[in-house]
Amino acid sequence: MLTKKNLQELVKDELATTAQEAEAAVNVILEAIRSELEKGESVSIAGFGTFSVVERSARKGINPKTKETIEIPASKNVKFKPASKLKNSVNK
Structure with missing residues (x-):
């Protein structure tokens, strides 16, 4: 690592x-x-990939212990999309 x-x-x-x-x-x-x-x-690094921010909308979820419905708030998350050069290198 x-x-x-x-x-x-x-x-x-x-x-x-x-x-x-x-x-x-x-x-x-x-x-x-x-x-x-x-x-x-977004941040694009040629031959490596692109980092971008994606927004997740608010949604309903279920508490697995109580089976109670809960509200999950909207949030932002970082997404990485590898460049084809990186994909090909990893898949050799």
């Missing part, structure tokens, strides 16, 4: 930079993605 810490190490090694500079670079990229998604914009 690739974690943020592992990603920072990869950047540090690949760019032959310091750990602090690698951490800053990773943080800038992640913050830029988060910021755009907060604005409701």
